[in-house]
Amino acid sequence: xxxxxxxxxxxxxxxxxxxxxxxxxxxxxxxxxxxxRQFPKQSLMLMATSNEGSKATYEQGVEKDKFLINHASLTLxxxxxxxxxxxxxxxxxxxxxxxxGEETQYFGPGTRLLVL
Amino acid sequence: xxxxxxNSGPLSVPEGxxxxxxCTYSDRGSQSFFWYRQYSGxxxxxxxxxxxxxxxxxxxxxxxxxxxxxxVSLLIRDSQPSDSATYLCAVIPGGAxxxxxxxxxxxxxxxx
Numbered sequence: 001x002x003x004x005x006x007x008x009x010x011x012x013x014x015x016x017x018x019x020x021x022x023x024x025x026x027x028x029x030x031x032x033x034x035x036x037r038q039f040p041k042q043s044l045m046l047m048a049t050s051n052e053g054s055k056a057t058y059e060q061g062v063e064k065d066k067f068l069i070n071h072a073s074l075t076l077x078x079x080x081x082x083x084x085x086x087x088x089x090x091x092x093x094x095x096x097x098x099x100x101g102e103e104t105q106y107f108g109p110g111t112r113l114l115v116l
Numbered sequence: 117x118x119x120x121x122x123n124s125g126p127l128s129v130p131e132g133x134x135x136x137x138x139c140t141y142s143d144r145g146s147q148s149f150f151w152y153r154q155y156s157g158x159x160x161x162x163x164x165x166x167x168x169x170x171x172x173x174x175x176x177x178x179x180x181x182x183x184x185x186x187x188v189s190l191l192i193r194d195s196q197p198s199d200s201a202t203y204l205c206a207v208i209p210g211g212a213x214x215x216x217x218x219x220x221x222x223x224x225x226x227x228x
Contacts, residue, residue: 032214043204043220044160093159097214103148103165105216110159 003027004096006108013084014116021079021111023050023094029074030096034105035067038091050077050094084115119143120207122219130227135192137203137222142186145210149181149188152204154221160204164190195226 003026013019023033031052036044048069049057056069068080081088091112095105121140129135137151148167152160166172166179166188178191192199202221209217
């Protein structure tokens with residue numbers, strides 16, 4: 001299947017700092033990518049849809065000024081958690097469909113964020 | 117009512133048995149259904165997708181879809197300890213392009 005990578009895999013930061021997470025499609029182009037968050041023992045919750053060359057679409061309840069998304073190329077989307085707080089500690093996962101119009105999504109390995 | 121519901125489990129089955137995982141969804145307009153497997157601390161990996169009513173088989177896995185009853189299930193034959201994981205049901209609601217809505221997952225434990 002299609003390969004999606006994320007970097008970093010794990011990050012620990014102090015409260016108030018900003019953290020950038022990268023999501024790359026390695027062997028295909030992705031005009032759309034998705035960002036999810038998963039708290040322990042809970043399911044994946046869609047945060048936003050990242051659109052190449054245009055603004056991201058955020059789900060209800062997700063602060064767009066706190067979770068900045070940039071999709072500058074067909075293979076890269078970034079999520080920046082600004083002024084991170086301990087409650088932002090979570091497992092952040094991106095996904096992408098393997099081709100335009102394809103509904104099957106492939107997930108990156110995830111980034112575990114711990115805010116102290 | 118949650119959009120996608122699963123029994124959280126754990127579902128415990130002996131090695132070699134059939135594991136049956138169930139999922140119901142609320143949006144009758146949903147057209148696309150997916151099963152993902154997630155090992156602890158890892159991201160989900162796609163097992164199967166199904167779009168049409170009936171059964172779809174892939175190796176030891178069979179997905180079953182019944183749109184009239186709004187449920188989708190996953191059968192795992194000859195269960196192995198390596199199948200022990202959380203199984204996530206995901207649905208794309210009607211009118212939503214590629215937007216996956218996940219259930220909370222069912223934890224499967226295959227006993228050697």
